[in-house]
Amino acid sequence: MSSSTKSNSLLDWADQRYQIRGLIEFLKHKEVPIGGHSMVWYYLGGTTLFFFTIQILSGLLLLLYYQPGQDTSYETIRYITTKVPFGWLIRSVHVWSAHLMILSLVVHMFSTMLLKAYRPPREMTWVTGFLLFSISLGFGFSGYLLPWNELAYFATSVGTDSVKSVPVIGQWLLEVMRGGPDVTINTLYRFFALHIVVLPITIFAVIGMHLVMIQRQGMAPPRGHETSPRGMPFFPNFMLRDLLLWLMCLIGLMTLAVFLPYGPGLPGVEWELGLKANPLAPAYPGIKPEWYFLWIYQLLKEFPAHLFGVEGPEAALGLVSVIMGIWALIPWLDRKSRQGLPTPGFTDYGNASILFIGYLTLKAWDLGGGGGGDVLPDPAAVARTCAIIILGVAAVQIAIRVLVYHHWRFTTTGAVLLQIILHGFFGMSYLLAGAISFVLAMGVYIIRYRGRERVFEGAKS
Amino acid sequence: MPNTPLEKQVPRRSFLDILLGVGVLGAAGSALFPVLRYLKPLPLEAAGGPVKLSDDDLATIESDHFVIVRVGPKRVIVFRDSTEEVHALAAKCTHEGCTVQFSFEETIVWCACHNGRFDIDGRVLSGPPPKPLAEYAVQTSDDGGIIVNMEIA
Numbered sequence: 207m208s209s210s211t212k213s214n215s216l217l218d219w220a221d222q223r224y225q226i227r228g229l230i231e232f233l234k235h236k237e238v239p240i241g242g243h244s245m246v247w248y249y250l251g252g253t254t255l256f257f258f259t260i261q262i263l264s265g266l267l268l269l270l271y272y273q274p275g276q277d278t279s280y281e282t283i284r285y286i287t288t289k290v291p292f293g294w295l296i297r298s299v300h301v302w303s304a305h306l307m308i309l310s311l312v313v314h315m316f317s318t319m320l321l322k323a324y325r326p327p328r329e330m331t332w333v334t335g336f337l338l339f340s341i342s343l344g345f346g347f348s349g350y351l352l353p354w355n356e357l358a359y360f361a362t363s364v365g366t367d368s369v370k371s372v373p374v375i376g377q378w379l380l381e382v383m384r385g386g387p388d389v390t391i392n393t394l395y396r397f398f399a400l401h402i403v404v405l406p407i408t409i410f411a412v413i414g415m416h417l418v419m420i421q422r423q424g425m426a427p428p429r430g431h432e433t434s435p436r437g438m439p440f441f442p443n444f445m446l447r448d449l450l451l452w453l454m455c456l457i458g459l460m461t462l463a464v465f466l467p468y469g470p471g472l473p474g475v476e477w478e479l480g481l482k483a484n485p486l487a488p489a490y491p492g493i494k495p496e497w498y499f500l501w502i503y504q505l506l507k508e509f510p511a512h513l514f515g516v517e518g519p520e521a522a523l524g525l526v527s528v529i530m531g532i533w534a535l536i537p538w539l540d541r542k543s544r545q546g547l548p549t550p551g552f553t554d555y556g557n558a559s560i561l562f563i564g565y566l567t568l569k570a571w572d573l574g575g576g577g578g579g580d581v582l583p584d585p586a587a588v589a590r591t592c593a594i595i596i597l598g599v600a601a602v603q604i605a606i607r608v609l610v611y612h613h614w615r616f617t618t619t620g621a622v623l624l625q626i627i628l629h630g631f632f633g634m635s636y637l638l639a640g641a642i643s644f645v646l647a648m649g650v651y652i653i654r655y656r657g658r659e660r661v662f663e664g665a666k667s
Numbered sequence: 668m669p670n671t672p673l674e675k676q677v678p679r680r681s682f683l684d685i686l687l688g689v690g691v692l693g694a695a696g697s698a699l700f701p702v703l704r705y706l707k708p709l710p711l712e713a714a715g716g717p718v719k720l721s722d723d724d725l726a727t728i729e730s731d732h733f734v735i736v737r738v739g740p741k742r743v744i745v746f747r748d749s750t751e752e753v754h755a756l757a758a759k760c761t762h763e764g765c766t767v768q769f770s771f772e773e774t775i776v777w778c779a780c781h782n783g784r785f786d787i788d789g790r791v792l793s794g795p796p797p798k799p800l801a802e803y804a805v806q807t808s809d810d811g812g813i814i815v816n817m818e819i820a
Binding site for chain 2: 360363364366367368378381382385386387388392485486487488489490491492493506507509510511512517518519582
């Protein structure tokens, strides 16, 4: 009894000063919608936040020993992983948690996209989420260079070089990012500042906005269930489930970090320290960026030296910018779902983009190409093997969409698969196959749009 | 003072607004300009003069058929082809800036990052590089010494 009065008096003390009861009342009455679709998707933002918290803590620990510098960056990381008690574990946790955070973030982003959680009034939640995605990629990219090993050096050379394609200020931006015309230790200093000061401050602000929006507006109910009375109290029911999942994430993370401290052994997902960066050593085969950049890396490879009077890399990065731009502006482009109507075209766009990115990512891994050592993989075999895998994935995806979700619009998926078939099985160049598929899909859209106009006119007259 | 119609005169309030706006922009600009200027590093002191390869470099050419050296701010790949002729090309791939290498067996210059291939004069053979590699003039002396000039050959 005494403890309850004590806690009450503590509550009173806080309430008198900070009006905390209102907040508790708010949380008690806040509900998470249930029904309509699986609730699994509501937890992914939370797991992303969990892994982010782990990043802050493990990053702070790494900072106790890490020293940026020509003769210290690589050496201190090696010291952390080989000498400092449990240093290997701290680094392993930081790397694994980084990958899991991006993974959780990507699945969260795709699920909110496919469930159209960006519908009004939650447009800005989507936009802040997109910003968080971009900042997280910035974290990954800047953190990659800090061990100052060979892999990091070349990945950063390639990654920053693409900045020169930015119109007008490209060259200026390149030199500002690198701290000179080439990647040197000056680049590492700048990336270090970015990684531990600039990006954290920015991401804290944006996470704050994102969370305030979610708390104020509540989780997006599934379309068609906006007025559904069914809900689960956020506090304590949903929060306790969240905590349980976080505990499971922690166990999963520790298992991976302890048993696979140097990554799962997949190409492109390995974090052995390797050799120290040497600007005077040639790049070696198999240099690849992190898995979440692989599709852009592969796109750079697919583009020829020149295309329509533009240099290949500029065209490739222009295409990536267009795709990203569309992605960021989806809440405004998807006009019908703003009125609460179904938009199967956008659902299909989201599903198709998974296949599109998946195919490029698999190709970047050179799956089924033979090769290894000094032997280069056979590109035609890679294209075919990856096409077979993606067609298999697509078959499962389409079956689930038709049987479970009763989807009936597959134009974009069809275009992506046509491109993969033409490229993988008929040896057509990736870009030509893509252009043919794009034109065909646009044709289908135009015919359908005109047909709809005619129906409208018929209805009017 | 000429008689301007009242509606064409700038009211005192909007005049002050404009003044305030210009003041704010000016202050922001004067704060921003030094920062932007500070961000861009100074150009490197270009030691443009010819560079003589060290004994270590020459030994590397003997063992690996090529070596990458720093000539002023640039990295240059120096290699000896099967006819014993010495070439010097810019070592930075024109595609995305990886460092190239010389393949003695195929007699090509190759970039491992995106499989760009150049001939021994730096011309693009295949792959995504949009431009050839710059070729630099090389002098060889009788005692086996190699001097790379920064002039484009």
